[in-house]
Amino acid sequence: MSRICLFPGTFDPVTLGHVDIIDRALPLFDKIIVGVGLNSAKAPMFSAEQRLSWIEEIYKDEEKVQGAVYEGLTINYCKQIGARFILRGIRYVSDFEYEKTIADANRTLDKRIETIFLTGEPKYTSVASTIVRDIIRNGGNAAQFLPQEVYQTLEKTK
Numbered sequence: 001m002s003r004i005c006l007f008p009g010t011f012d013p014v015t016l017g018h019v020d021i022i023d024r025a026l027p028l029f030d031k032i033i034v035g036v037g038l039n040s041a042k043a044p045m046f047s048a049e050q051r052l053s054w055i056e057e058i059y060k061d062e063e064k065v066q067g068a069v070y071e072g073l074t075i076n077y078c079k080q081i082g083a084r085f086i087l088r089g090i091r092y093v094s095d096f097e098y099e100k101t102i103a104d105a106n107r108t109l110d111k112r113i114e115t116i117f118l119t120g121e122p123k124y125t126s127v128a129s130t131i132v133r134d135i136i137r138n139g140g141n142a143a144q145f146l147p148q149e150v151y152q153t154l155e156k157t158k
Contacts, residue, residue, distance in 0.1 A: 005029040005085040005116070008037050008074045010129065012044040013136075013150050014054045017127035021089035021118050022065060028116070031064055033081055038071040045133050050153070057149040075109045086115045091125045 005025065011018060011034070018034075025032055034055045036048050044051075048069045055067035070077040078086060086106065088099045096117070103115035120127075127145045135142040136154065143151045 001084075002030040002082070003028070003085065004031045004033065004081065004083040005087050006033050006035050006074065006078050006081065006083040007087040008035040008070075008077075010039060010042060010044060011036055011051045011055065012042075012046055012129050013132060013154075014051065014058065014147060015124075015127045015129055015132055015145050015150075016147060017089065017091070017120050017124040017145075019058060019147050020121050020124050021087065022059075024118055025087050025116075026062070026064055029064070029085065029087075031066065032087065033083065034059075034065060034067045035074070035077060036067065036069045037074065038069065045136070054147070054150050054153070058147050073109070075106045075113060078113050079110065084113055086113060088115060088117050090117050090119045091128070 005028070007022060007025070009018065022032060022034065036051045036055070038048060052067045052069055059065035059067070074086065088103070090096050090099060099117065106113060106115060132142050132145045135145070142154070
């Protein structure tokens, strides 16, 4: 049985923190699906298509990583794609408290799907999509927080 993992998020935009978690999870799973979740409560800065495109470009040479866009409950999408694991990145203790609540709810919905937490590298602790979006909106240089593929796209649209 393949170890398929879903790494869900908004990825608005994809940051070096996201890439760090994905890269360090590669040895743990046979396949990592980076799921761009559509959340009606959030108004993203970048289209789902753009976010998916970034994931596909960053991981074009890594056959174990694939991008996807999904809507609805993450646990239902896991069942749809055959994922038995959900990957989540943790930067701070407060992240863990929030993520544990979601993991507990998911476990209640389906005990067969396990949530795996990876802590981010300390150098990426301050890298949050919310902060990066604020830097971009206000004309700042977000290059130090973004994969080259994302930064190049943003530079082209200036």
